[in-house]
Amino acid sequence: MNDHDAAGPSPSPEHHPDGVPKFDRRMLESLVCPxxxxxxxxDADAQELxxxxxxxxxxxxxGIPVMLVDEAREID
Structure with a gap:
């Protein structure tokens, strides 16, 4: 048995009730509008930045932000 086996399986990411992975809010500190x-x-409800x-x-x-202007939707 090696050290990796002793550690057990890696934890799975957290998910919303609908099964979609949650966005890691710590990532928000690193992201800016391109x-x-x-x-x-x-916006947790809409799953948007x-x-x-x-x-x-x-x-x-x-759970992954798509930081492409072409993929963004315009808002008022």
Whole structure:
């Protein structure tokens, strides 16, 4: 038995009740809007990162933020 086996299985990521992986909020500290370089706001209900400065909402898919302007939706 090696050290890896003794440690047991790695923990699985947390999920929403619908089975979608949760976004790790610690990641938000490192992310900025690719268009404006401004901070983002996490919308847990919509699973999006909001850039108020750019009026864009970046989707979070399977717990991974999609930080592409072409994939973002415009918001008012």
């Amino acid at each position: 268009r404006t370089q401004q901070v983002l706001i996490y 909001i850039s108020r400065a750019a009026h864009l909402a970046y989707p979070i898919r399977n």
